[in-house]
Amino acid sequence: MTITAPFDNSYAALPEGFFSRINPTPVANPRLLAFNEPLASSLGLEFATKDDLAFVLGGNELPVGADPLAQLYAGHQFGSYNPQLGDGRAILLGEVVDRSGKRRDIQLKGSGRTPYSRGGDGRAWLGPVLREYVVSEAMHALGIPTTRALAAVATGEDVYRETALPGAVLTRVASSHLRVGTFQVYAHRGEIENLRLLTQYAIERHYPDADGPMGLLRAVCDRQADLIASWMSVGFIHGVMNTDNCAISGETIDYGPCAFMDAFHVNRVFSSIDRQGRYAFSNQPQIAVWNMAQLATALLPLLENSDAALAEATQIVHAMSDQIETAW
Structure with a gap:
């Protein structure tokens, strides 16, 4: 059987x-x-x-x-x-x-x-x-x-x-279950070789045209920007946008306390434990940017150790807000 x-x-x-x-x-x-x-x-x-x-x-x-x-x-x-x-x-x-x-x-x-x-x-x-x-x-x-x-x-x-x-x-x-949190665990532990292996694996599996860790960051940010704009356009509230619920592939993952709004309320929250409204409908774009900043931070040990590399990673993340707005 x-x-x-x-x-x-x-x-x-x-x-x-x-x-x-x-x-x-x-x-x-x-x-x-x-x-x-x-x-x-x-x-x-x-x-x-x-x-x-x-x-x-x-x-x-x-x-x-x-x-x-x-x-x-x-x-x-x-x-x-x-x-x-x-x-x-x-x-x-x-x-x-x-x-x-x-x-x-x-x-x-x-x-x-x-x-x-x-x-x-x-x-x-x-x-x-x-x-x-x-x-x-x-x-x-x-x-x-x-x-x-x-x-x-x-x-x-x-x-x-x-x-x-x-x-x-x-x-x-x-497409995979790789998350921002998958990168965070190795960066936080200082396991740089595992972080390097994971980054190469993610590039080969999802973004074969990406040029190294910086290229991966840019590709993931692009996907996330399009994804969040799609959520906003149909009134979808994820409810729990933790970094462990943020997929590198750009797919929606982990449907916990989620909802499509029946009536539009810009600050609607759909999680009984989200008492501060961190993951309210209106906050989803900025939380996506925050999550990508955590990915960038996790990838920093693999980036060229220079002010230029840090500035480029910062620019990629900060550009997301306009990307989401344009896509929406």
């Missing part, structure tokens, strides 16, 4: 310091709730029955060719730096090169504890899983760069938050 996919796992070939190898934790009674057949076809997935899908995408069996791991990263959360976060409830099964030649991550979210769980249970409950499935596919249909939803699987187990809630696992597809 399994599924097959054309796995080609480049991230797993990086040194062990980038991740922890770990398998998903099996669940009691996996049941397929939603399945994105057109996306599955584009990825080259093959399977015999929907029961096979539930069994594998619920985490009870590994698909052929998978090399599961939890990724390490850090991040600024509501402006405060956390030196180690990582995939606390998600496991990257591996990467496939889809039928159009694009490399895609396949990740199980809510698949059990990892070394980065920090006391959490590593699980997800059904409500947020369905929200991410629906909203990410809506964003894709609107033409806005985003991670995709491949499947939602009920686990047959309860998870416990304020009360008992039905558990579920989301299968997420992304």
